[in-house]
Amino acid sequence: MHCTAKRSHNSPSRTLLTFRRLPETGQWRRESLLWITLEAVNKARVEFVITAVNRVITKVEKYRKCASSMIFPLNMGKLYAYTRCNRSKTGQFLMNIHEYQAKALLRSYGAPVSDGRVVLKADEAKTAAGELDGPLWVVKAQIHAGGRGKGSFKEADAGEKGGVRLTKSVEEAAQEAKKMLGRTLVTHQTGPAGKQVNRVYIEDGSGIETELYLALLVDRGTSRVSFVCSTEGGMDIEEVAAATPEKILSFSVDPATGYQPFHGRRIGFTLGLEGKAMKQCVGLMGLLYKAFIEKDMEMLEINPLIVTDGGDLKVLDAKVSFDGNAMYRHADIAELRDTTEEDAKELQASKYDLNYIALDGEIGCMVNGAGLAMATMDIIKLYGAEPANFLDVGGGATKEKVTEAFKIITSDPQVKGILVNIFGGIMRCDVIAEGVIAAVKEVGLKVPLVVRLEGTNVEKGKEIIRNSGLDVIAADDLKDGAQKIVKAVKG
Numbered sequence: 001m002h003c004t005a006k007r008s009h010n011s012p013s014r015t016l017l018t019f020r021r022l023p024e025t026g027q028w029r030r031e032s033l034l035w036i037t038l039e040a041v042n043k044a045r046v047e048f049v050i051t052a053v054n055r056v057i058t059k060v061e062k063y064r065k066c067a068s069s070m071i072f073p074l075n076m077g078k079l080y081a082y083t084r085c086n087r088s089k090t091g092q093f094l095m096n097i098h099e100y101q102a103k104a105l106l107r108s109y110g111a112p113v114s115d116g117r118v119v120l121k122a123d124e125a126k127t128a129a130g131e132l133d134g135p136l137w138v139v140k141a142q143i144h145a146g147g148r149g150k151g152s153f154k155e156a157d158a159g160e161k162g163g164v165r166l167t168k169s170v171e172e173a174a175q176e177a178k179k180m181l182g183r184t185l186v187t188h189q190t191g192p193a194g195k196q197v198n199r200v201y202i203e204d205g206s207g208i209e210t211e212l213y214l215a216l217l218v219d220r221g222t223s224r225v226s227f228v229c230s231t232e233g234g235m236d237i238e239e240v241a242a243a244t245p246e247k248i249l250s251f252s253v254d255p256a257t258g259y260q261p262f263h264g265r266r267i268g269f270t271l272g273l274e275g276k277a278m279k280q281c282v283g284l285m286g287l288l289y290k291a292f293i294e295k296d297m298e299m300l301e302i303n304p305l306i307v308t309d310g311g312d313l314k315v316l317d318a319k320v321s322f323d324g325n326a327m328y329r330h331a332d333i334a335e336l337r338d339t340t341e342e343d344a345k346e347l348q349a350s351k352y353d354l355n356y357i358a359l360d361g362e363i364g365c366m367v368n369g370a371g372l373a374m375a376t377m378d379i380i381k382l383y384g385a386e387p388a389n390f391l392d393v394g395g396g397a398t399k400e401k402v403t404e405a406f407k408i409i410t411s412d413p414q415v416k417g418i419l420v421n422i423f424g425g426i427m428r429c430d431v432i433a434e435g436v437i438a439a440v441k442e443v444g445l446k447v448p449l450v451v452r453l454e455g456t457n458v459e460k461g462k463e464i465i466r467n468s469g470l471d472v473i474a475a476d477d478l479k480d481g482a483q484k485i486v487k488a489v490k491g
Contacts, residue, residue: 094298095322097336098142100201102300102318105333109291111284112314116203118142122181126174129202136205137173139165141180143187143195144341146236146319151187154194158183163197166205173202198340206316207309212271213237215301216292224252225292227285229267233304259289273307280313295333296326345408352404354393361386362416363485364409366402366436368393368427376421379482385489388415393427402435403442410443417448417489419481424455433461437468445470448488452481 097105103113117128129137141148141163148163159176163185167173177200186194211233219226228250232240241248249270253259264282273281292300301319308314327334339347349356355370363385367373370392377387389412393405409418422432436451452475453461465472473488475481 095324095327095333095337096144096341097320097322097333098144098199098201098338099140099318100142100199101336102320103315105295105320106288106291106315106318109287111287111291112280112312113318114138114203114206114314114316116201119177119181119200119202120198122178125177125181125200125202126170129170129173129177132202132204134170134204135168137167137170138203138205139167139173139176139180140201140203141185141197142199142201143185143190143197144338145185145187145189145195147187147189148185151185151190153180154184154186163187177202195341199338206306206314208304208306208316209309209311210272210307211304211316212306213240213303214267214288214305215299215303216288216297217299217301219252222252224255225289226250226252227263227267229270231271233306235303237303253289258293259286261286263289273313275311277307277311277313284313295330296323297321298323345411349391349405349408352401354391354401354405354408356405356408357390358412359387359389360414361388362414362489364388364391364412364415364418365421366391366393366405366409366418367421368423368432372421372423376419376478376482379478380419380486383482383486385486388412393432399431399435399438402432403439406436406439407443410439410447415447417485418450419485420449420451420453421478421481422451422453422455422461424453424458424461427455428457429453429455429461430457430464433464436472437464437470440468440470440472448473448485450475450481450485450488452476452478 100116100118103116107113115132117131119125119128143163151162153159153163158179161176163180165176167176180197180200183197184194185197186192213228213230213233213235215228215237217226217228218224228237228248230237230240230248232244232247237248249267251263251266253263261282264285265278267285268278268281271281288300288302291297297320299319299321302315302317303319304316306314306316322330322333343358345358346356355373361380363380365373365376365380365387367376373390373392377390380387389409391405391409393402406418409415420432420436422429424432432453433451436449440449449471450473451465453465454477462474465474473484475484
């Protein structure tokens with residue numbers, strides 16, 4: 001989990017915050033802050049990192065070591081990724097869509113996918129299933145998390161089976177869909193809390209001869225689109241990478257040439273395809289690459305890609321993530337966003353262009369600047385407490401934005417105290433003070449609040465707080481502020 005590599009002054013530096021998932025709650029706990037080179041990430045057992053370049057957040061991702069020694073990002077887990085600059089209106093660096101939406105998109109490019117129908121209401125299930133030919137109907141819960149088939153529902157009336165069920169009649173398919181809708185599905189990616197199933201996808205069953213793995217993703221090491229494939233389909237690719245890395249092929253595509261047929265043949269040979277399946281592979285890889293580029297995807301994962309009992313290739317499952325910063329030019333994709341799958345506080349923060357990530361500690365933080373925010377989280381942990389969130393209000397925050405940030409922090413029931421740490425360079429201390437006072441008057445102050453201000457208009461800001469009549473604890477510096485808030489919370 002922890003990295004011990006030292007920073008090299010001759011290579012690009014990255015700030016990494018490492019996290020581990022707590023088995024009892026499924027939430028992420030922050031572990032450490034260190035300087036490290038990207039090369040060292042592959043040598044460490046890093047589970048989750050926030051990366052910042054020159055104190056600017058660039059990505060929040062889960063990492064695993066891959067056979068090719070490239071950094072292999074998998075879009076999973078509770079947290080979302082954000083950028084401080086050029087953020088889209090969605091506020092997310094990655095925008096996810098459901099399986100049925102991904103398949104519809106790939107079908108529009110000519111990819112072979114099964115016919116299916118989405119069900120939003122229980123009384124629509126039988127009609128939807130009746131529109132398919134059968135004789136097999138596959139009923140799939142639609143949530144933004146993997147491992148659905150191996151998952152389980154919290155509610156007993158949902159049945160003992162997971163989120164992917166094979167049925168042999170229209171009536172049985174409709175019955176299973178009704179069992180899933182409105183129930184809570186728990187997988188290894190959702191954590192113990194699980195996710196409510198609001199949509200179910202019913203599709204025609206397929207005869208499976210072979211299950212394979214295929215993914216396209218942005219390789220930040222080469223700044224190119226990479227293909228990743230394996231004969232071990234239907235499994236978690238990180239498990240394959242750990243146990244049998246030789247079964248994974250990964251290579252990038254030169255943007256100057258784009259996709260070429262030899263790329264498809266290389267994948268086909270690796271997957272052991274023959275005859276018409278090999279020919280189909282060359283064509284399928286080309287159209288997937290085209291879709292990836294044209295739609296500004298961040299990741300396209302097909303697990304499994306199957307060879308049917310008739311010898312044809314088919315996309316049996318699909319997971320797609322998009323670059324949220326590019327959604328302004330893809331209105332059709334932006335409309336596919338399902339906000340019910342997102343953290344409510346993070347969603348609210350994105351509307352005000354706030355960099356907010358919910359954590360599992362007890363001290364809420366409001367800071368300007370990613371580097372200072374991470375240092376604030378560090379010192380809170382140093383003095384024996386845990387941060388409840390990462391929150392960077394940015395350099396150009398307004399009174400309204402600060403007010404909203406404070407409201408988001410106080411809406412978290414885990415928060416037992418709040419530390420406001422502002423260094424006013426671009427950001428003015430008086431603006432922060434006015435925002436904090438306005439928020440406290442609007443939502444009330446039920447927990448200890450420590451405010452540390454320094455920089456532009458600092459005296460004016462301190463005067464505003466002193467004259468507010470509110471019970472606010474003033475701090476002289478960051479150390480003093482951290483000690484006071486931890487003492488106020490811990491006693």
